[in-house]
Amino acid sequence: MVGIVGYGTQIPRYRIRVEEIAKIWGADAPSYKKGLNLLEKSVPAPDEDCATLSVNAARNALLRANINAEEIGAVYVGSESHPYAVKPTGTIVSEAIGACPYVHTADLEFACKAGTEAMFIALHLVKSGVVKYALAIGADTSQGAPGDALEYSASAGAAAFIMGENNLVARLLETDCYMTDTPDFWRREHAYYPEHGGRFTGLPAYVKHTSGAVNAILKKTALKPEDFDYVIFHQPNGKFPIQIALKLGFNEAQYKHGLLTPTLGNTYSGSSPLGLAATLDQARPNEKILLVSYGSGAGSDAFIFETTDRLIDVRDQAPLVRKQLDEYIEYIEYGTYAKFRRKIVKPE
Amino acid sequence: MRDVAIIGIGMMKWGELWEKSLRDIAVEAAINCIEDSGTNRVDSLTIGCMSSGVFNGQEHLASLIPDYLGKKNIPATRVESACASGGLAVRTAFLEVASGMSDYSLAIGVEKMTDISGSMATYALATAADQDYEAFHGVNFPGLYAMIARLHMERYGTTRDQLSEVAVKNHRNGALNPYAQFPQTITREIVANSVMVADPLRLFDCSPITDGAAAVLLTTVEEAKKIKKHPLVTISGIGLASDTIALCNRKDLLKFSAIELSTQVALKMAGKKISNIDFAEVHDCFTIAEIFVIEALGIVKPGQGGPATIDGLTSLEGSFPVNPSGGLKSKGHPVGATGVAQIYEAVSQLRGNSEKRQIKNAKTALTQNMGGSGGSCVVHILETK
Amino acid sequence: MEVPKHWREIPQRYRMEAGKCKECNYISFPKRLICPECGSQSFDPINLSGKGKLVTHTIIRTPHKDFTDLAPYAVGLVELEEGNTIMGQITDCDPQSLKSGDRLKSKFRRMNEEGKTGMILYSYKFVPDNGV
Numbered sequence: 131m132v133g134i135v136g137y138g139t140q141i142p143r144y145r146i147r148v149e150e151i152a153k154i155w156g157a158d159a160p161s162y163k164k165g166l167n168l169l170e171k172s173v174p175a176p177d178e179d180c181a182t183l184s185v186n187a188a189r190n191a192l193l194r195a196n197i198n199a200e201e202i203g204a205v206y207v208g209s210e211s212h213p214y215a216v217k218p219t220g221t222i223v224s225e226a227i228g229a230c231p232y233v234h235t236a237d238l239e240f241a242c243k244a245g246t247e248a249m250f251i252a253l254h255l256v257k258s259g260v261v262k263y264a265l266a267i268g269a270d271t272s273q274g275a276p277g278d279a280l281e282y283s284a285s286a287g288a289a290a291f292i293m294g295e296n297n298l299v300a301r302l303l304e305t306d307c308y309m310t311d312t313p314d315f316w317r318r319e320h321a322y323y324p325e326h327g328g329r330f331t332g333l334p335a336y337v338k339h340t341s342g343a344v345n346a347i348l349k350k351t352a353l354k355p356e357d358f359d360y361v362i363f364h365q366p367n368g369k370f371p372i373q374i375a376l377k378l379g380f381n382e383a384q385y386k387h388g389l390l391t392p393t394l395g396n397t398y399s400g401s402s403p404l405g406l407a408a409t410l411d412q413a414r415p416n417e418k419i420l421l422v423s424y425g426s427g428a429g430s431d432a433f434i435f436e437t438t439d440r441l442i443d444v445r446d447q448a449p450l451v452r453k454q455l456d457e458y459i460e461y462i463e464y465g466t467y468a469k470f471r472r473k474i475v476k477p478e
Numbered sequence: 479m480r481d482v483a484i485i486g487i488g489m490m491k492w493g494e495l496w497e498k499s500l501r502d503i504a505v506e507a508a509i510n511c512i513e514d515s516g517t518n519r520v521d522s523l524t525i526g527c528m529s530s531g532v533f534n535g536q537e538h539l540a541s542l543i544p545d546y547l548g549k550k551n552i553p554a555t556r557v558e559s560a561c562a563s564g565g566l567a568v569r570t571a572f573l574e575v576a577s578g579m580s581d582y583s584l585a586i587g588v589e590k591m592t593d594i595s596g597s598m599a600t601y602a603l604a605t606a607a608d609q610d611y612e613a614f615h616g617v618n619f620p621g622l623y624a625m626i627a628r629l630h631m632e633r634y635g636t637t638r639d640q641l642s643e644v645a646v647k648n649h650r651n652g653a654l655n656p657y658a659q660f661p662q663t664i665t666r667e668i669v670a671n672s673v674m675v676a677d678p679l680r681l682f683d684c685s686p687i688t689d690g691a692a693a694v695l696l697t698t699v700e701e702a703k704k705i706k707k708h709p710l711v712t713i714s715g716i717g718l719a720s721d722t723i724a725l726c727n728r729k730d731l732l733k734f735s736a737i738e739l740s741t742q743v744a745l746k747m748a749g750k751k752i753s754n755i756d757f758a759e760v761h762d763c764f765t766i767a768e769i770f771v772i773e774a775l776g777i778v779k780p781g782q783g784g785p786a787t788i789d790g791l792t793s794l795e796g797s798f799p800v801n802p803s804g805g806l807k808s809k810g811h812p813v814g815a816t817g818v819a820q821i822y823e824a825v826s827q828l829r830g831n832s833e834k835r836q837i838k839n840a841k842t843a844l845t846q847n848m849g850g851s852g853g854s855c856v857v858h859i860l861e862t863k
Numbered sequence: 864m865e866v867p868k869h870w871r872e873i874p875q876r877y878r879m880e881a882g883k884c885k886e887c888n889y890i891s892f893p894k895r896l897i898c899p900e901c902g903s904q905s906f907d908p909i910n911l912s913g914k915g916k917l918v919t920h921t922i923i924r925t926p927h928k929d930f931t932d933l934a935p936y937a938v939g940l941v942e943l944e945e946g947n948t949i950m951g952q953i954t955d956c957d958p959q960s961l962k963s964g965d966r967l968k969s970k971f972r973r974m975n976e977e978g979k980t981g982m983i984l985y986s987y988k989f990v991p992d993n994g995v
Contacts, residue, residue: 143955143995176932177954177972181985185971213973213983222985226877226971228910449995458995460957469932478978597928604927608950610872611893614974614986615952616923616930617938624921625940632919632963677922677958726940726948727899731919 132257133298133435134291136195136444139407140186141287141394141454144173146467148282154464155277162282167368171285171395173462174271176470180209181219183288183400184269185226190448191265191290192227194299199227202292203261204234206251208244208399211271212237215319223267234261241315242364243425244268245289245399250431252293253302263294270398275323276473283367285395289403299441300410300419302433304351308342309429316427326426332370335428340364340374343422343430351434355379358434359417362388362405364424366396387412393455399425406435408451415439479576483702483712484694484860486515487822492690492810493659500534500590501546503691507815508547508586511693516707520695521580523547523554526567526587527814532602533591543586553580560606561763563587564692564817565847565856569716571696581697587818588691599687603813606850608724620684620764622725622851624676627766629731631678633781636769638678640784642669644765645682645807647793652804654835659688659810669765683765688810692819711828715748715859717741723853736855737774737848748859750842752776755859757798757827757837758844759820762805768792771846772800794835802827802835817847821858828862864977869984876986879913879969881947882906890947913969913987915943922958929975937961941989955990966992 147170152159163169174183184207192199207219220235238244238251245268252264269288274281314335317324327335340363348354355361361384363371368391375385388405397404402423409419414437421433468474488510495503504525512518525539536542540554557566564587574583591599604613607622630636646666652658664682672681702710717740722728728735745751752775760775762768769783777798778786786792792800803809803823806816824843826832841862848855874880875893882894886903892911897904920939923930930936937958942948953961954972967989974986 175954177952177974177988179973179983181983182971182973185985189971222877225873226985228878454995458955458991458993472932600925600927610868610875612950615938615950615988616926616933616936616974617921617950618923618926620925621921621923621938625919625938628921628963629919673924674922675925677924679921722899724950726950731940 131301132253132293132295133301135197135263135294135297135299136191136193136292137290137299137407137410138187138190138192138194138448139287139289139404139451139454140183140190141451142172142174142178143458143460144175144470145170145459145461146173146464147461150464151282165369166282167372167392168283168395169392171283172287173467173470174286178271178286179213180211180269180271181213181222183271183286184219184223184267184290187269187288187290188223188227188265188267191292193448194444195292196444197263197292199229202229202233202263202265204252204255204264205229206235206238206248206265207267207269208238208240208248209270210239210241210244210398240429241425241427242366242398242401243423243429243431245403246421246423246431249291249403249433250305252291253305256293256295263292266291266293268399268403270400272398273323273471280326283391283396285397287394287397287400287404289400289407291403297440298438299444300435300437303436304347304434306343306347306350306432307429308339308346310339312428314426314428331426335426336370336424337374339428339430340422340424341378343432344378347432347434357418358384358420360388360409360413360419361385362402362409362419362421364402364422365389365391365405366401368392390451390455404451410437410441411445411450411452413437413441415442480578481699481712482572482575482696483699483710484821484825485517485697485702485705485708486511486695487825488512488514489657489690489692489819489822491657492688492812494592495689496592498689500530500536500588501542503590503689504543504586504588505546507588507691507693508584511584511695515695516705517582519582520549520552520584522552522574522583523549524567524570524583524585525554525556526563526585526817527556527589528558528560528563529602529605529813532605533589533594533599559854560849561761561813562817562847562849562854562856563814564819565845565858566718566817568694568818568821568858569718569856572713572716575696575698581701583696584693585696585818586691586693587815589812589814590689591687591812592689611724611726618676620676620679623764623766624679625725626731626770626851627678630766630770633732634784636784638670639666640769640788641683641765642666643787644762644768645669647787648762648801648805648807651794651802651835652808655804655809658804658808659686660808679764679766685763685806685811688812690810690812690815692815692822694818694821694825709829709862711825711860711862713858714861715744715746715750717743717747717857719743720854721852723850725851732770734770734774734852736852737771737846740855740857741775741846744857744859750859754842755844756840756842757802758800758846759803759823760800760846761816761848762801762807763811765807768800768805775844775846794837799837802832802837817856820845820847824860828860864982866982869982877971879911879987881909881911883909890945892947892949909945912944914992915941915967917961917963917965917967918942918948919963920953920961941967952988953990954988968992
């Protein structure tokens with residue numbers, strides 16, 4: 131039986147409120163807050179990026195996993211904001227955690243589902259027996275184009291999962307997926323900001339693939355929504371995951387612990403993985419979790435996990451998601467935000 | 479070892495010398511020195527310069543300077559110990575003469591800092607710190623001294639006013655020095671209200687960026703007595719010591735072993751105690767530096783540097799004048815030149831030539847020149863009869 | 864940019880690898896060939912935990928242009944749990960709120976880069992140790 135041996139997260143300290151962004155562009159903050167179910171988002175500091183968030187999340191995962199990092203046989207970082215276009219984030223992470231040199235890596239990209247794809251690969255590498263442990267990370271410090279709707283939500287965060295066969299905090303019961311070539315959101319090489327299809331990102335994209343993956347996994351396992359204690363969806367805003375949950379037959383008690391976007395924003399490849407981490411942070415043993423990601427382009431990965439007794443033993447060995455979300459945070463205004471996110475043109 | 483005297487001293491007004499190049503100012507100081515000496519003989523040359531490579535893209539000063547000095551075949555040495563390069567050049571010239579390798583040895587200290595941007599100058603200065611374990615982390619020299627200042631204030635209760643008084647005193651002295659870069663008097667209010675550079679040090683706690691040079695000519699006492707142009711001034715003691723380059727590797731951040739050891743060696747060689755010294759030129763790269771230096775030299779007890787300054791002990795009229803020239807703060811700090819300029823001032827005072835800033839009955843002087851955050855220190859004891 | 868040097872510094876910057884003297888247990892960070900305390904030339908490897916307390920610090924307000932986005936920022940001397948002291952930037956805090964004795968821990972952070980196209984440098988920095 132394979133599953134999660136340890137998990138860890140890293141969320142930046144800084145926050146910017148919807149009002150701050152709306153003020154600059156002369157937009158109506160209340161309607162954004164209501165329409166997106168979003169209050170504020172995380173902002174990475176100038177000395178943070180996808181690699182630093184990944185390393186700090188991975189180190190927290192190691193605190194819970196309690197393994198020797200040299201035994202990790204593969205490291206996969208899924209992101210759409212890797213620091214280099216050519217030179218993997220995975221090598222930086224592997225060196226920083228002490229997994230080198232006998233370790234596989236290559237970076238993943240699939241918009242917001244690169245992190246869960248990394249999880250899928252890591253779990254099955256362990257299942258195949260070819261590695262003892264594999265590390266999967268979803269991390270992003272994505273940019274939203276100034277004045278665009280996505281600027282309110284594009285945020286930063288990372289979640290890391292060490293997969294193995296023993297001493298699990300959560301067993302993997304099943305996976306499935308649903309993927310097509312759907313152009314709802316993309317970024318060309320050398321473009322600084324992504325482009326998206328507006329309302330096209332709803333039904334033909336997010337809804338179709340998320341539902342497709344959920345229906346497939348429920349059919350495969352003969353399970354029903356009420357069989358789950360928790361469900362986590364990809365959460366680009368605070369609205370979509372609630373709408374899809376209710377549409378598919380889930381309720382608030384199931385989705386509320388994994389819904390972070392209202393005060394975090396959309397951490398892209400970190401989005402549903404962070405929701406899973408927040409869920410694990412407070413789950414009891416032997417509870418069933420359904421995790422469904424979504425990445426534009428487009429596809430969804432679905433996972434069913436079941437928590438173990440060991441989760442309770444190791445949970446407090448690393449910082450909890452809610453603690454990072456709610457405590458020791460600092461609000462910044464748009465000028466600092468623009469400086470941090472390098473939107474200010476400087477001399478060469 | 480033969481006994482060594484200083485027979486010639488030369489410098490010029492320091493500041494932002496846009497029209498003069500590195501070689502121009504080095505040679506100008508040397509010309510003034512040789513003219514002052516009453517002789518034309520130079521057997522060897524030592525140049526103290528911290529970073530002509532970074533500031534000016536020019537190394538190999540040991541060829542450039544003798545060439546432009548019109549003495550193109552003489553043996554020359556370039557020495558470097560960050561901000562102690564000048565003092566080290568004087569010590570090296572002393573060794574040339576004392577050992578018998580040269581009869582007349584010239585030491586020139588020079589730094590031309592204003593050809594590059596302020597940002598690049600900060601980078602060049604930071605090479606005096608540990609590049610990979612201090613400068614890499616974004617600390618600069620005001621920052622390193624600021625950390626020392628914070629500790630000094632926490633341990634001894636040193637105050638903002640006491641730091642400010644160092645700058646006020648040195649400007650008061652520098653206003654009497656025709657060569658000083660900033661010969662303006664200031665007040666404690668001006669210092670305390672100047673912009674913060676690295677907490678708790680402010681702009682007026684920091685010595686400036688300066689272009690400048692100074693030169694001294696050394697020979698044997700025997701030769702000096704023949705020339706007899708000036709009262710005889712000898713170097714009776716020298717000490718040189720090193721300490722860890724990085725602050726983090728010192729067990730007690732307020733114990734400056736390089737200063738203490740070099741002072742002990744110099745005083746011992748001269749057969750003197752600190753109480754025998756009439757005045758000192760010390761390395762006030764930052765106001766806090768003068769405070770901890772006078773403690774390390776033994777002029778005052780540890781922690782008493784601030785109170786002593788406020789009480790006027792170290793003023794021109796005080797019982798132990800410190801930095802009659804105006805110090806690095808008012809006179810300027812062209813890095814490699816500073817140590818040589820300290821000798822210039824000491825000689826000038828001992829000869830009785832310091833005019834408005836003359837210290838009465840000055841017979842014995844101490845100069846203290848240190849590099850980086852105290853990683854190296856050279857002390858000279860000079861005497862006249 | 865000195866690519867080989869920055870690569871060579873990875874064990875120190877990414878993993879805080881240090882050397883513990885076999886004779887006198889003095890910890891040298893970075894590793895050295897000669898123990899500065901006893902002169903011995905044999906060491907055991909040790910990875911520092913990154914946890915410690917603030918000895919002294921300053922707030923840099925006029926940094927080199929590579930660091931202007933973070934200014935004003937704190938740099939300090941941190942006495943680590945293992946007993947040795949190192950220098951580092953302190954981030955994720957209001958620099959004015961720092962006091963000598965504050966408990967800190969290390970985090971992996973982006974230190975610098977050579978323009979838009981050059982190498983990115985990572986290193987340890989310190990943050991207040993408050994459970995996140």
